[in-house]
Amino acid sequence: MTGSESEGLQLRRAVCPGSFDPITNGHLDIIARAARLYDVVHVAVMINASKQGLFTVEERMELIRRVTGEYGNVEVESHHGLLVDFCKEREIPAIVKGLRAVSDFDYELQMAQMNNGLSGVETLFVPTNPTYSFLSSSLVKEVAAWGGDVSHLLPAPVHEALVERLAERRKA
Numbered sequence: 001m002t003g004s005e006s007e008g009l010q011l012r013r014a015v016c017p018g019s020f021d022p023i024t025n026g027h028l029d030i031i032a033r034a035a036r037l038y039d040v041v042h043v044a045v046m047i048n049a050s051k052q053g054l055f056t057v058e059e060r061m062e063l064i065r066r067v068t069g070e071y072g073n074v075e076v077e078s079h080h081g082l083l084v085d086f087c088k089e090r091e092i093p094a095i096v097k098g099l100r101a102v103s104d105f106d107y108e109l110q111m112a113q114m115n116n117g118l119s120g121v122e123t124l125f126v127p128t129n130p131t132y133s134f135l136s137s138s139l140v141k142e143v144a145a146w147g148g149d150v151s152h153l154l155p156a157p158v159h160e161a162l163v164e165r166l167a168e169r170r171k172a
């Protein structure tokens with residue numbers, strides 16, 4: 001418990017969930033904006049056992065910690081299971097999600113309504129910065145795998161890690 005919580009002041013918490021394989025500038029923009037709105041932002045790397053990632057969950061978390069460290073109010077964790085259970089365990093009332101385009105809306109609305117119905121947790125949608133409206137981790141990985149320049153779409157340490165990982169994969 002922090003000083004302000006022991007004094008009866010409830011910290012305002014939110015979660016930014018995702019696969020983050022790896023974190024992009026688009027994700028980082030949403031996390032940074034959430035970190036300005038809430039006292040504590042939990043970044044939840046959700047484990048999907050049926051999806052083989054390019055980075056392990058630990059590597060993803062480490063990259064997120066490196067690029068969000070400067071905000072001072074971001075906690076990075078992983079979770080295997082329902083997002084609503086992650087929220088319940090930490091008393092988090094709000095999920096913050098970026099909406100890139102109308103095409104995101106349908107599925108995001110379904111998840112928001114399902115999560116609200118399951119536990120009452122609210123989802124707040126933040127419109128993505130237009131610079132990143134086409135950006136996704138999968139697209140970045142595909143372009144980089146074919147030698148395209150994605151350095152402007154990723155934080156520098158993440159870009160470095162991606163180039164290194166793809167080179168290892170090519171050698172293997």
Ligand code: PNS
Nearest residue numbers: 017018019020046081082083111114115
């Ligand atoms: O980065 P992604 O892969 O688009 O993120 C999707 C994610 C991980 C946020 C979503 O699939 C999720 O919340 N998974 C956790 C399991 C869960 O709670 N499923 C029910 C959603 S209504």
